[in-house]
Amino acid sequence: xxxxxxxxxxxxxxxxxxxxxxxxxxxxxxxxxxxxxxxxxxxxxxxxxxxxxxxxxxxxxxxxxxxxxxxxxxxxxxxxxxxxxxxxxxxxxxxxxxxxxxxxxxxxxxxxxxxxxxxxxxxxxxxxxxxxxxxxxxxxxxxxxxxxxxxxxxxxxxxxxxxxxxxxx
Ligand SMILES: [Zn+2]
Ligand SMILES: [Zn+2]
Numbered sequence: 001x002x003x004x005x006x007x008x009x010x011x012x013x014x015x016x017x018x019x020x021x022x023x024x025x026x027x028x029x030x031x032x033x034x035x036x037x038x039x040x041x042x043x044x045x046x047x048x049x050x051x052x053x054x055x056x057x058x059x060x061x062x063x064x065x066x067x068x069x070x071x072x073x074x075x076x077x078x079x080x081x082x083x084x085x086x087x088x089x090x091x092x093x094x095x096x097x098x099x100x101x102x103x104x105x106x107x108x109x110x111x112x113x114x115x116x117x118x119x120x121x122x123x124x125x126x127x128x129x130x131x132x133x134x135x136x137x138x139x140x141x142x143x144x145x146x147x148x149x150x151x152x153x154x155x156x157x158x159x160x161x162x163x164x165x166x167x168x169x
Contacts, residue, residue: 062088063141109134122158
């Protein structure tokens with residue numbers, strides 16, 4: 001038995017990331033936090049503080065399929081922006097505005113359900129799933145109030161099932 005793993009370097013390619021800073025880099029990170037970010041340095045600080053492998057519910061989502069597997073495209077020139085600055089590696093759609101993370105959505109959306117009152121959790125009217133994403137107002141890419149994470153249906157009024165009697169607390 002011997003000591004090992006003396007170094008703890010992350011394998012993130014930091015050089016590449018610093019080298020390519022798209023115009024909306026600051027704005028993109030600004031969307032992810034409550035305080036206002038106006039400089040690249042601040043955005044980088046936030047980016048460093050938010051490694052991609054933390055809570056998956058902190059990941060922003062593809063507005064088309066709600067996949068977390070979205071990538072920021074290293075577009076240097078304006079031509080790339082016609083398609084969008086992000087690409088979903090799940091459904092290959094391109095977009096400019098990812099949906100806020102699930103955690104952010106539940107914090108932001110006024111109609112987000114109370115996670116404690118599970119019996120009142122709304123259900124997808126199409127597949128019955130309770131894995132619903134409450135679309136916050138700032139998520140301009142989606143016009144409905146809900147997206148089902150299972151079947152990606154979009155709707156404004158979920159099905160509610162409160163069969164155990166209304167929660168009285
Ligand atoms: Zn997608
Ligand atoms: Zn569904």
